[in-house]
Amino acid sequence: MATITATPKSSLADEPLKISVTGLEPSQLVTIQASLTDERGVLFQARAFYWTDKNGQVDLMRDAAQGGDYSGVQPMGLLLFLKPDKPFSRLMKRDVINTPYEVRLDVFDSFQMVSLPHEQSLASQTVERWYAAPGVQRILVRHGKVRGALFLPAGQGPFPGVIDIFGGVGGLTEFRASLLASRGFATLALAYFGYEDLPCCLGPMDLGYFEEAANFLLNHPKVRGPRLGIVGICKGAEIALAMATYLPQIGATVCINGTHAVHGYVLYYRDFCIQPIPYKHERMLITHQGVVDLSNIFEDPRAKLHQDSVLPVEKAQGKILLIVGESDRNYNSKAFATEIMERMKKFGKTHCALLSYPNAGHLIEPPASPFCNESWLPFVSRPVLWGGDAEAHVAAQVHSWREIQKFLHLHLGPTQSSSL
Template sequence: MSLRRLLQSQGRILYAERGGVRRQGFKGSFPGFKMATITATPKSSLADEPLKIHVAGLEPSQLVTVQASLTDEKGVLFQARAFYWTDQRGQVDLTRDAAVGGDYSGVQPMGLFLLLKPERPFSRLMKREVMSSPYKVRLDVFDSFHLVSQLQEQSLASQTVERWYTAPGVQRVPVRHGRVRGALFLPAGQGPFPGVIDIFGGVGGLTEFRAALLANRGFATLALAYFAYEDLPSALGPIDLEYFEEAAEFLLKHPKVRGPRLGIVAICKGAEIALAMATYLTQIEATVCINGPNAVNGYPLYYRDLCIQPIPYKYERMLITEQGAVDLSNIFGDPQAELHRGSIIPVEKAQGKILFVVGEKDRNYNSKAFATEIMERMKKLGKTHCALLSYPGAGHLIEPPSSPFCYQSWLPHLSSPVVWGGEGQAHDAAQVHSWKEIQKFLHLHLGPTQSSRL
């Protein structure tokens, strides 16, 4: 589709071409003209739930920009915008109409949320306070192409929506039990609920947003920290699997958690740990490994009398992109090399089920190759307890649909920005699909929840 515009001297009259038809319109509101509106329903919702966005009160075949904006807890502005032609009634329905440009194209009902981009380079939108405050997202509609974020006061219409990470009744309980540090999210209701441990990777600290979203779906979820939090080690180092066993025992003994076994959802380094937990700990029934390795890397893993020596990181293989971010995809040694085979985690010993979720454009791990090796090994051994979801175009940070696509961001552990990879629309489609599949997997192997909305 050919798009062309000519702004006259004061920028008040717009000429645009669509299919060879030339039209003239005016910015702003004038007596006798219809009043533009933009409506998102529901106005307040959980962050992983879809919205319906509708624009009305415009001229037929009018070119407009629809924009989403939010400011995160660190004061960083995130925005996304897309261009649409109105229909013959002067309306745009994002569930039906195709964007013709901007940050995405085609029919993308939630594209404005999934493709929010930071104004400050290498920023990642990641909710930290999940209980008391939502993200407030402003939606604006502008006449013609709108490319300058400072002109929000000229929008034809706007609405602000709230995106919450916890539903009414969900509780957050800080956890300081023995060595275990984290936060337990309990669903509304009496329970007991299936229990899940939620683990992140090299970002360190305590990340809670995914655990909170899982609690909304009926899982008692322990967001578990293992370094750079309170009195835990300040940096990533050797992994003591007994710490994670202690966390599993704590969760199973909670009166609102239904046993006899637990689930895990983990990403990156956390997925490596989760794979070891599934292999060696009897408390684990269902494990979701998102973009992780098939072997112990970087630091040794200990469990009682067991010590698995790691495949060393080869930092000399790091690549620096033109934007100044680090590409880590080449620093991992080949687990199939004779020297490193003792580092491979013997997943065939696992008693429970394991779901691998991988992005084929992951620029952090070669996660597709790692997961494929495990699947082929299990097939040769006649094992059927592993399954694989592989997404072409998806990068490393496959997260719930509430998380905008993040190609690269700052990683405190390395004191450097890191490339995560992926292609925006394909990655976001993978997040929407995998989030539903992860919940189905947990329901199947841990039993139903009191709140099983998918």
């Protein structure tokens, strides 16, 4: 009798699963499928084809997929390569505290290209993938102008503090913050537009708002100072780098696929402002499917007329980690990161490091997130191309997530890690 086993049955979404199948015929071709439905009712699935060994078994830790949504030895491939049945959908957990994703694993006889009724599977198992460890606390933040959600790890603390900032998607995005809290960081998921009474659209940036958020977090009794960490992606990475440059509260900054100059909208802080490099919207490329490629809308910050828009990153007091997908089709991230490293070298600074991933795209997220090449972006009211090769990208997510945690541990101090 066929049996599929996945362990652990309940785990954090960024933790590996061990998946195996037993009770089949030797040298039998089978299809193994993963499926989940997100909170908006969108079905995500992945399937791969395997030959059983002489004992009628398949072990994803050992055996290579022959084809399907991926190939080769990919122990987590069934989760890392999930694809939506609704075009331009992105898997983003919204209720990160109360409910897990329930992932169903099925084994089907022979080669199956399309989804089959679960009743036809030879064996099945459902696993839970959580975005918060037991005891992680979520506190909605409405403090002064600051809006967001604070995630506190289980335990007494104090814990190293981290601010988590996303990009043009807007609103309040919490799945990375809750996972960081599960790893021992007191993490503030910070909204800055498109949420509650904040500006409805991306626009001028007041660095004072982010300074207020930093002071709020540092003043929390369960947060250990004297400095904080920042993790930002896309526009959030630009903001994170500005915070690192001008705010002494910042001790460790992670910039994922961002830029080293102010783009699109003015950045102001107290008695000065930085004029932006304008977006060149007329350079947008639109595919026959209506997907927007934004990679050409950014002008070269090295041009003389744009020098005043470049952030003086050499003034940053804390450490900086740049993470780049070299096939990013949203930003020219590799070029921007290279400019940062050259600027640091020019000024004799050594507090910046670069992780550059060939063939990875823009959305480098925790390994809980499957590869997403294109998805809807409210900011432009169209689906946007993110780029990347699927296998290289998911490998970059696994590696960078580990490196981000190591970097924050090193420069903010040890955590009290939690797990299921």
